[in-house]
Amino acid sequence: MNDMSNKWIGTRTIRPDGADKVTGRATYSADNTMPGMIWGKILRSPHAHARIRSIDTSKAEALPGVKAVVTAKDLVDFPIDKSVMLGIQDMRWMARNVLAKEKALFHGHPVAAVAAINEEVAAAACALIEVDYEVLPHVIEIEDAIKPDAPILHEWNQFEGKPSNIAGTMVLKAGDIEKGFAEADIVVERTFTTRPVHQGYIEPHACTVSHAADGRVTIWSSSQGQFMVRAMTSLLTGIPQSNIRAIPAEIGGGFGAKTIVYLEPVAVMLSKKSGRPVKIVMSRDDVQRATGPAPGSLMTVKIGAKKDGTLVAAQGTFYLQAGGLPGSPLRGPVGCSFAAYAIPNVLSTGYDVVSNRSKVAAYRAPGAPHGAFATESVLDEIAEKLGLDPLDMRVRNSAKPGDKAIYGATFGDVTFVETIDAIRKHPHYKAPLDKNPRPGVKRGRGVASGFWYNAGGESSVQVNITEDGNVVVTTGHPDVGGSRASIANVVAELMGIDHSRVNVIIGDTQTIGFSNLTGGSRVTFASAMVATASCEKVIGQLKDRAAKIWKIDAEAVKWEDGMALPAGDNAGKFPPLSLKELAAKANEMGGPIGTQVQLNTTGADPGFATHCVDVEVDVDLGIVRVLRYTAAQDVGRALHPGYVEGQIQGGVVQGIGWALSEEYLYDKNGRVDNASFLDYRMPVCSDVPMIEALVIEIPNSKHPQGVRGVGEAPIVPPLAAIANAVHDALGKRFTALPMSPPKVVARLEQAD
Amino acid sequence: MSKMHVTTTINGEPMEFLADASSSLLDVLRGPLGLTGTKEGCGTGDCGACSVTVDGRLMCACLVLAVEAEGRSIGTIEGMAQGETLHPLQQKFLEMAALQCGICTPGVLISARALLEKNPDPTEEEVRFGLAGNLCRCTGYDKIVRAVLETAADMRESAR
Numbered sequence: 034m035n036d037m038s039n040k041w042i043g044t045r046t047i048r049p050d051g052a053d054k055v056t057g058r059a060t061y062s063a064d065n066t067m068p069g070m071i072w073g074k075i076l077r078s079p080h081a082h083a084r085i086r087s088i089d090t091s092k093a094e095a096l097p098g099v100k101a102v103v104t105a106k107d108l109v110d111f112p113i114d115k116s117v118m119l120g121i122q123d124m125r126w127m128a129r130n131v132l133a134k135e136k137a138l139f140h141g142h143p144v145a146a147v148a149a150i151n152e153e154v155a156a157a158a159c160a161l162i163e164v165d166y167e168v169l170p171h172v173i174e175i176e177d178a179i180k181p182d183a184p185i186l187h188e189w190n191q192f193e194g195k196p197s198n199i200a201g202t203m204v205l206k207a208g209d210i211e212k213g214f215a216e217a218d219i220v221v222e223r224t225f226t227t228r229p230v231h232q233g234y235i236e237p238h239a240c241t242v243s244h245a246a247d248g249r250v251t252i253w254s255s256s257q258g259q260f261m262v263r264a265m266t267s268l269l270t271g272i273p274q275s276n277i278r279a280i281p282a283e284i285g286g287g288f289g290a291k292t293i294v295y296l297e298p299v300a301v302m303l304s305k306k307s308g309r310p311v312k313i314v315m316s317r318d319d320v321q322r323a324t325g326p327a328p329g330s331l332m333t334v335k336i337g338a339k340k341d342g343t344l345v346a347a348q349g350t351f352y353l354q355a356g357g358l359p360g361s362p363l364r365g366p367v368g369c370s371f372a373a374y375a376i377p378n379v380l381s382t383g384y385d386v387v388s389n390r391s392k393v394a395a396y397r398a399p400g401a402p403h404g405a406f407a408t409e410s411v412l413d414e415i416a417e418k419l420g421l422d423p424l425d426m427r428v429r430n431s432a433k434p435g436d437k438a439i440y441g442a443t444f445g446d447v448t449f450v451e452t453i454d455a456i457r458k459h460p461h462y463k464a465p466l467d468k469n470p471r472p473g474v475k476r477g478r479g480v481a482s483g484f485w486y487n488a489g490g491e492s493s494v495q496v497n498i499t500e501d502g503n504v505v506v507t508t509g510h511p512d513v514g515g516s517r518a519s520i521a522n523v524v525a526e527l528m529g530i531d532h533s534r535v536n537v538i539i540g541d542t543q544t545i546g547f548s549n550l551t552g553g554s555r556v557t558f559a560s561a562m563v564a565t566a567s568c569e570k571v572i573g574q575l576k577d578r579a580a581k582i583w584k585i586d587a588e589a590v591k592w593e594d595g596m597a598l599p600a601g602d603n604a605g606k607f608p609p610l611s612l613k614e615l616a617a618k619a620n621e622m623g624g625p626i627g628t629q630v631q632l633n634t635t636g637a638d639p640g641f642a643t644h645c646v647d648v649e650v651d652v653d654l655g656i657v658r659v660l661r662y663t664a665a666q667d668v669g670r671a672l673h674p675g676y677v678e679g680q681i682q683g684g685v686v687q688g689i690g691w692a693l694s695e696e697y698l699y700d701k702n703g704r705v706d707n708a709s710f711l712d713y714r715m716p717v718c719s720d721v722p723m724i725e726a727l728v729i730e731i732p733n734s735k736h737p738q739g740v741r742g743v744g745e746a747p748i749v750p751p752l753a754a755i756a757n758a759v760h761d762a763l764g765k766r767f768t769a770l771p772m773s774p775p776k777v778v779a780r781l782e783q784a785d
Numbered sequence: 786m787s788k789m790h791v792t793t794t795i796n797g798e799p800m801e802f803l804a805d806a807s808s809s810l811l812d813v814l815r816g817p818l819g820l821t822g823t824k825e826g827c828g829t830g831d832c833g834a835c836s837v838t839v840d841g842r843l844m845c846a847c848l849v850l851a852v853e854a855e856g857r858s859i860g861t862i863e864g865m866a867q868g869e870t871l872h873p874l875q876q877k878f879l880e881m882a883a884l885q886c887g888i889c890t891p892g893v894l895i896s897a898r899a900l901l902e903k904n905p906d907p908t909e910e911e912v913r914f915g916l917a918g919n920l921c922r923c924t925g926y927d928k929i930v931r932a933v934l935e936t937a938a939d940m941r942e943s944a945r
Contacts, residue, residue, distance in 0.1 A: 050887070051879040055865075055871065055875040056822065056871070056875065057821070057822015061824070063815075235832055235834055235920055236888045237825070285886050285887070286886045286888060288922070317826065317829065515885060673882075675881065678882075679882055679885055679924055679928060682926075683923045685925055686926065687922065709831060710826070710831035717919075717920060718912075718914075718917050718919065721925065
């Protein structure tokens with residue numbers, strides 16, 4: 034099945050949703066309307082930290098045109114002392130993030146919502162809501178939040194017996210760290226900081242919701258999981274899941290951040306109270322202030338090595354910002370930072386730190402880029418000090434099949450070295466680089482690697498043979514980057530028919546079985562696996578039908594090129610029966626042909642990536658430009674190479690933004706000072722070069738097509754690769770991101 | 786305040802609408818006119834998702850007042866294909882996987898068309914600066930730039 038000579042798998046077919054997207058017909062979450070629809074608006078906290086003493090909505094409710102007002106009291110109560118988990122999300126925090134309860138925890142935190150006949154009236158009504166705030170001292174940065182006298186966000190939260198902003202810890206250990214460092218010939222320890230960065234999807238959050246008179250709810254919104262939307266909305270509103278139909282709109286980017294809800298439960302309660310469909314659309318300002326971002330970090334990494342480069346001990350201490358409510362992705366840096374390396378003695382500790390900024394959301398390999406920035410920078414320094422090639426040193430230390438990973442798993446295939454080799458052998462790594470091309474300009478080259486767990490999990494795929502003998506595939510996963518195209522390739526291949534005869538669509542929560550989030554680099558892996566099982570069952574049905582028609586055993590029938598054929602001469606001589614012919618006879622031979630398979634998939638081996646980058650630094654202006662970028666990754670099998678390359682290229686450029694320009698700026702009142710795309714500087718087209726994706730295909734033996742997840746790993750190495758390149762150019766280590774012009778200039782003025 | 790009456794042309798077809806003085810062209814396109822192919826990513830002219838042409842000139846519809854459409858000719862993504870025939874840029878974007886989520890795609894296509902009308906033979910750098918007003922967070926721009934360059938080459942070839 035994993036045959037490189039496949040007809041459709043591995044080809045650059047045109048995606049099923051493509052024509053709608055290039056003509057403006059695809060409907061994203063803000064594009065939907067409903068008859069009788071009214072508009073919702075969110076009232077947001079003007080304070081970074083304040084106790085909410087009371088909320089008086091009476092004046093807003095009295096304004097003509099206002100149809101409903103809701104506050105946290107209208108949602109299900111989740112007491113602080115009782116955790117209710119949905120996946121990795123705790124509903125205590127989700128409910129309080131959606132509508133503030135005891136406290137407003139960041140500037141922009143929703144405190145109430147209004148539905149009115151138009152947006153203007155809804156906005157006017159928001160201004161009439163009287164919130165009695167007790168303004169409290171705020172704290173933004175990790176360094177400040179962990180001080181003993183820091184303002185405490187949650188009085189009930191204790192750490193080491195005292196009220197604290199440290200809301201959680203995670204520790205992974207191997208061997209004996211003291212002994213390990215004692216054996217080392219060289220030890221390098223550095224402290225690193227990264228700033229929070231927003232996922233930066235171009236589509237703001239939006240939803241249209243109808244709560245009908247019979248209690249049935251329809252939600253039209255874009256997310257990375259319609260089942261997540263249904264489940265969280267059900268939990269927060271108390272409406273049973275059977276009465277909530279969450280319809281996935283096309284999603285305009287998510288990158289992890291659309292794996293939670295912000296608007297849907299609020300819109301449902303507004304719709305229930307008003308008796309009207311309600312639409313809410315966030316502004317970009319709302320998105321930047323109150324959704325995402327990825328956490329900022331404060332990290333210390335210490336690594337010990339022998340003279341030959343063998344790593345003997347590694348210690349990481351990772352503080353991540355959770356935002357106003359607990360829940361930063363500690364397993365990213367704690368588990369991934371050292372995972373690609375066989376290091377006998379490891380201590381990796383994470384701290385979840387709350388502060389007065391928006392609750393963090395997942396962002397591509399959550400937490401892993403942070404840890405890799407620290408670890409891969411320290412490894413670069415060790416290689417430099419030992420006079421070793423940094424890639425050779427990584428090869429020497431690669432984890433091996435059968436090794437026990439620090440996070441508990443035992444490695445099956447480890448294809449890390451293959452990614453390093455791809456870079457070592459690439460012309461880019463060998464190309465001469467003029468380090469002083471002209472006065473005031475320095476150039477440098479850097480490398481770094483990355484690791485991501487990848488994931489399996491629940492997926493459902495329905496394969497139906499239409500009456501005219503074509504194929505409709507329904508999956509339960511929102512398509513963020515071409516998963517429909519990949520599944521179409523797999524189904525056309527397995528069914529042995531032309532690609533144009535397969536249509537792949539995404540079902541809503543009431544039309545397809547449970548399917549977990551699109552995230553963690555799991556969707557193509559899981560849905561291809563389940564689509565394969567579905568196709569195998571359908572082919573079994575088709576062979577049964579042919580056997581019945583021919584009056585022979587089903588085992589004597591084979592399926593080839595979209596046709597049933599006698600399996601051999603002994604089976605008898607019959608003209609082939611095509612899919613179209615079998616479909617035409619379906620009802621007289623036993624009924625409709627099709628099946629749904631629902632699986633909790635396993636076997637998602639981890640992803641490895643190694644990157645090489647050349648940068649140019651203007652030493653007077655502090656501007657760092659990326660000149661050339663090459664990214665190698667083992668993807669197992671590229672079902673659709675175009676979208677696999679696209680994942681790698683996109684992840685790299687997000688990493689470039691993280692390394693060089695993106696950060697949240699706060700004013701002294703704890704308000705985001707750059708909540709726009711003008712001031713929050715994501716890479717634009719003229720900022721970056723072509724990104725060469727080296728797609729390595731070593732089939733994952735646990736997957737029918739050999740697939741390995743792709744989407745997360747590409748964002749893990751860039752921060753360190755670029756920092757290492759800047760070091761190569763300037764001779765100075767950069768331990769703080771972003772390496773934006775003022776910071777580069779300031780660093781150049783520092784001694785060392 | 787009463788609404789103002791606007792007579793305009795959208796994608797070559799005569800159109801009338803009523804708009805508040807404060808409404809943007811984007812509000813009217815996406816709202817009463819139902820032309821939701823033009824996207825709103827920021828509302829401040831920074832992302833280019835609402836790129837349209839006004840009398841052939843590239844603009845962000847969020848920065849144009851609806852009443853400014855009076856007597857003008859507006860071009861949106863809905864008018865880019867001729868019936869069933871996609872514009873060469875649209876076709877090339879599909880063939881070269883130059884879109885992922887697709888939310889920026891209408892704006893990128895409108896910008897790219899405007900670029901190629903002015904400069905049918907752009908360098909890579911000219912394409913990159915020509916599209917610098919269109920944020921894309923998915924693709925890293927690589928395939929977009931390649932698709933625009935290839936389309937330009939094809940269009941020059943077929944114009945010969």
